[in-house]
Amino acid sequence: MRSEIWHWIVRLSLTQKLITVFVILITVPIVTISMISYSSYSKSIEKNTALYVNQISQKILERVDQYVSDIKRVTGSQIYMQDIQESLANRNKTVEENNRLQNFVKGLNSLKNDTESVYIFDNYGNMYDSTKNDTIRADIRQQAVDLRQQVRNAQGSSIVISTQKITVGHTDKYYFSIARELKNTNSLEGIGMIIFDSRIQVIGDAVRELDEVTKGRTMVLDDQNTVIYDSEQKWISTNVASNELVQKAVGAQGSFKVTIEGKSYLTSYTTSAVTGWKQIVFIPVDHLTEETRVTRDFTMILVLLSITVALVTSAIIAIALTRPLRTLMRTMKQVNKENLDVQIPVKYSDEFGILAKHFNNMIRRINELVEEVYQTQNRKREAELRSLQHQINPHFIYNTLEVIRMTAEVKRDYEISEMTYNLGELLRYGILRGTDQVTIHKELDHLEKYLALQNFRFSKDIQLELNISEAHLSYPVIKLLFQPIVENAILHGFEMKEENCLITISSHMDKQAIYFTVRDNGCGMDDSQLKIIRNAMQGLRQENRNNIGIANVNERIILQYGASYGLQVSSEIEVGTTVTIVLPVLEAWKESA
The missing domain is CATH 3.30.565.10 (Histidine kinase-like ATPase, C-terminal domain)
Structure with missing residues (x-):
């Protein structure tokens, strides 16, 4: 296979070889750079999106943390007012004490807009409540019984109860609750329990803007991997500890790719340092790559246009470069037929022109001189070339650069003119000037x-x-x-x-x-x-x-x-x-x- 390719290359004409080389030299870098640029751009978008989502998620969790901390602070401060404690601990409460406790609960419920209900239970089966929908949920007393031992084990600290579906009237709503055992500040004995029901919408409001930007889905998990919030409301109150997605979310924060139901997602997660809750955001990769697809299509069109231009340009350049060579070949064929009267028209001043000129000289000298004279003339030309080389000095270099600069000025190529001028000045500064010391002003001008x-x-x-x-x-x-x-x-x-x-x-x-x-x-x-x-x-x-x-x-x-x-x-x-x-x-x- 390699031998066949080599023979194919050898059989190509110089024009074809030049076209092939030009196309390869132009096409391969363009295609390579385009592919690398597209890949880097796609990765950059994914990386920046994950970073942005992590930052936004952290702010969302901070808002939720602040809300939870505020509720915990309320349950741990105002409830310990002396008159409230005395009324709550009293088995046989007066009407005034009952009213005081009821009004106190109403006041607590008004502190936070997203608090739906507040319930206080004493040790004697009495309940004091305040709800913003004027309907007490049916299971609250049973939940209080179930939570009694759990809040006691918390030793006065608040506990967060994962999201649960609660029937209020004829409507099912989702709430998460915060509960704490109430203790006598003197004896530290338990005198009751308080429960705050908060609308899950406090989280929903925080993540809605994020979902609108990412076109994705957001879930919030508690420290036991039970879903507190799901923007699609599919997995709320479900424990997903064994789910493969959750098992990948290791550490405080990070991101990874995952496929769900045949659709690719970039998954970013962040963990709250206060509650231990973990927010997981699923971003459709299709949404991320919308912009990159446009870039990819534009790049492909640009590559195809570049290849087309490369082919046309390469053909034109190759034909133009080899035209003098083809003329030389035709003339040499005439010489090979013993026609020594031929001459090549000298139309160029480049290497081909020089070659044609020397060819013409050679033909003339063959007709005029013997081989010894021809060799003598060759040695003379070599000596002249060495002499010219010895004449090159810094002044010659500087003057040549000035000629190049002026030529560029005439052709309005001001970039080359400026570069040549600066290079000439650098040479003058570093080579032509004899002094070893200069002022700071001149040194900065050179710099x-x-x-x-x-x-x-x-x-x-x-x-x-x-x-x-x-x-x-x-x-x-x-x-x-x-x-x-x-x-x-x-x-x-x-x-x-x-x-x-x-x-x-x-x-x-x-x-x-x-x-x-x-x-x-x-x-x-x-x-x-x-x-x-x-x-x-x-x-x-x-x-x-x-x-x-x-x-x-x-x-x-x-x-x-x-x-x-x-x-x-x-x-x-x-x-x-x-x-x-x-x-x-x-x-x-x-x-x-």
């Missing part, structure tokens, strides 16, 4: 040009913010002081960062030294990476040579000014890296400044 080139190179928008005192701009420093530090920030600090890249350079001075601080907001370094840089600055041999530029700047400062000066490096992960350049306060500069 701005260097950063402009790096932005072109990496297709980034790295911002440079200068907070340099006007007086410090004339300070003389060694050449290329800032560039290696900024280069290190670009290559390492901003390697994984695409936007909001900022480098800040500031200055200040005290009696001992003048300080120039270069700070970036990149990814930062951990202690081990900092140690590598500091070891390199101390001259210790390191395997990693990435930080040789910083070490070189530090060494040049020490050689110029002494061991008391140099670089100080600090960094923090996800915050950035700070390099402080410590230089002496030069008396000559200080007097002139």
